[in-house]
Amino acid sequence: MSHPSIHARTDPAKPALIVAETGETISFAELDARSNRAAHLFRARGLVASDTIALMLENTPEFYDIAWGAQRSGLFFVCISTKLTAAELDYIVGDSGAKMLIVSASLTGSAGTVRAETLRFVVGGSVPGWESWEDAVAAQPDTPIADERAGIDMLYSSGTTGRPKGVRVALPEDPDMAAPTVLMMLARGLYGLGPDSIYLSPAPLYHAAPLRWSMTVQRLGGTVVMLQHFEPEAALAAIERYKINASQWVPTHFVRMLKLDAAARARHDLSSLKVAIHAAAPCPVPVKEAMIAWWGPVLYEYYAGSEGNGLTTIDSAQWLEHKGSVGKAAYGVLHICGEDGVELPAGEEGLVYFEGGGVFEYHNDPAKTAEARNALGWSTLGDIGRIDKDGYLYLTDRKSFMIISGGVNIYPQEIENRLITHPRVADVAVIGAPCPEMGERVVAVVQPVDMAEAGEALAAELTAWCRAELSGVKTPRQIDFSAELPRHATGKLYKRLLRDQYWAEPATTV
Known part of the structure; x- marks a missing residue:
């Protein structure tokens, strides 16, 4: 069992969050108090366990206040991309059934015609028609609510091939908000993350990986260093300044850092970095080769989706022996199937399925949910790939592309x-x-x-x-x-x- 509230008691002054660009620091004691106030506000406004809230924020400390407040209130929390249009935001708020919407002041213009019954709060400013989040939580107690219960995120697909779909899983069976999670066990077992971790999160928190992994680091008692915006050299500077030993990236981050001139790349001491996790998209082989040559064998790749139906992993040494692979199954059992649903032998390309992983549904879309499963109950994210004789998965592309x-x-x-x-x-x-x-x-x-x-x-x-x-x-x-x-x-x-x-x-x- 582990949770920021526990670390607030055992090591209250330890940083739970540092904003990389400014150095602003939130201790575990402060995060606990801030998330308690958020939980009290949710209850004060009538939200109960299994209700839904939505938030559209840049990378700010308040993001964690709200997410942890929702997690300890038994709520589903929908994190919305700051890049969406008003129509797209309205669709997600309505589709998810969110009873409260929390938006950065700079983004309220994208709120469109959100339903009148949706409670609306603004962070970081004063906007007519919106209630100040800061003022509202300041009036709340900083002690735990009486009916704490574990909540969970509900994230929407990025909509790269159609309208975004909400990925909904059931609230945790164990209502204890500090109960172990699959991701906690994977983080410790695969990457050695824990209380000594100083973890750089360079991507927007509204996405599944930055949100879930950084919150997992805080669960384990580590410190999250959050970049408000990714810039290649700023990321390298943050590694040096904060002695980052763990981090997570996407291939486009690597491409942009590799295109820095040699002087800029050599300017920063990266020797503290022991784990550089990457995912979200296949990494071109020459790019990963260049990154391993630069950073050393600290790259760890995984393949998964917001759906949480399975996971593959691969470290640098394994990758150098199986270049282009995204690894072996670490959660769930891998299968490759043809269009007819029949499993294919090693080496043949087809749809990638997981058996025995997490169960999910696409919110309000039973047809899409059914389409993601075969007759045996295995589920797919729609990716095409093959498995070699050693059990390593290679992704070709998405079927829809x-x-x-x-x-x-x-x-x-x-x-x-x-x-x-x-x-x-x-x-x-x-x-x-x-x-x-x-x-x-x-x-x-x-x-x-x-x-x-x-x-x-x-x-x-x-x-x-x-x-x-x-x-x-x-x-x-x-x-x-x-x-x-x-x-x-x-x-x-x-x-x-x-x-x-x-x-x-x-x-x-x-």
């Missing part, structure tokens, strides 16, 4: 992995666009390091770069340029937005 050109299945990830290694490419997305002859044609939308270089010459150079390693059918037939791609701050591309542009107006480029 597959391009069919002239009857040939083409997976964009392989093409993206090639293009991102070009020194003049900052980001890239590969999609299928309509083609009268072939059905779909391969289009690469490239964000150059320098937008001034965008043009026919760079497109020709990138085409040749692809042809050097990829077959003709995989080489993009069209390369367009964009100053910025619609990428989620957690590293996932909103490919749906790009694809819609091409399919709505086939001749249009971005």
Whole structure:
């Protein structure tokens, strides 16, 4: 059993949270008091166990106050991306049934037409029509509520291929808010996280991995160092300044740090770092090779989803022997199945399924929930992959991203992995666009390091770069340029937005 409230009693002055950019520090005693006030406010406004709240905040200390307050009140807490439009936020608040919405002052303009019955609070400012979160919690006691009960997050998919869907799991069977969790056991067993951890969280907290892993570190008595915004050199500086020994990243973080000049990369002492976990998207082999060469064998990768239905893991030594793999199953049993639902032998590509992992449902979408399961009850996130003879999983791409050109299945990830290694490419997305002859044609939308270089010459150079390693059918037939791609701050591309542009107006480029 472990929980911030326990550490507040045993080591009250220890930092539970440090804001990297400012040095602002919240001790375990302060986090306990602040989350107690949040819990009292929830009860004072009529919220009871199994009710839902929603929050849309930047990376601020209040994020943890609210999340832990909800966790110790038996609530479902929905963490919403700060990048969403008013319509998208309204949809999630309504779909989740949230009775309270808590929003940063700078984001209230995105609140749209939230239902009148939804309680509305603003953090970090005064906005007409919104109640001040700070004023409301200041009037509450800092002692525990009488009916503490474990709550849990309810997160929505990033909507990269359609409308976001809420991933809902049951409230923990053990109502004790300090009861052990699967993630706690994995964090300790796989990565050695614990009270000595000083953990850097560089990504937005509204995403599953930063939220769940940083809260797990606090459960275990470690210190979370939170970046308000990711900047490549600022992240390296934070590792040095705070003697970070554990951290979590996504491949786009690696790409941006690797594109720093040699002087900037060498400027910071990273020797304290013992564990650098990464996930969220497949990491191109050359990128991971470069990171291991730079940081040493401290990289640990996993594959999982917000659904919590399974987990694979791999360390640096294993990866160097199985380059491109996302590891072996650490939670649940892996299976690869064909379109007919029949399990495939080692080496063949198909849908990745987990057996015996966590049970989930897509909120208000029984059809999608059913679609994610096969006749045996195994569940899939919609990813395509294969398992080698040693049990290591290799991801090909998401099924929904597959391009069919002239009857040939083409997976964009392989093409993206090639293009991102070009020194003049900052980001890239590969999609299928309509083609009268072939059905779909391969289009690469490239964000150059320098937008001034965008043009026919760079497109020709990138085409040749692809042809050097990829077959003709995989080489993009069209390369367009964009100053910025619609990428989620957690590293996932909103490919749906790009694809819609091409399919709505086939001749249009971005």
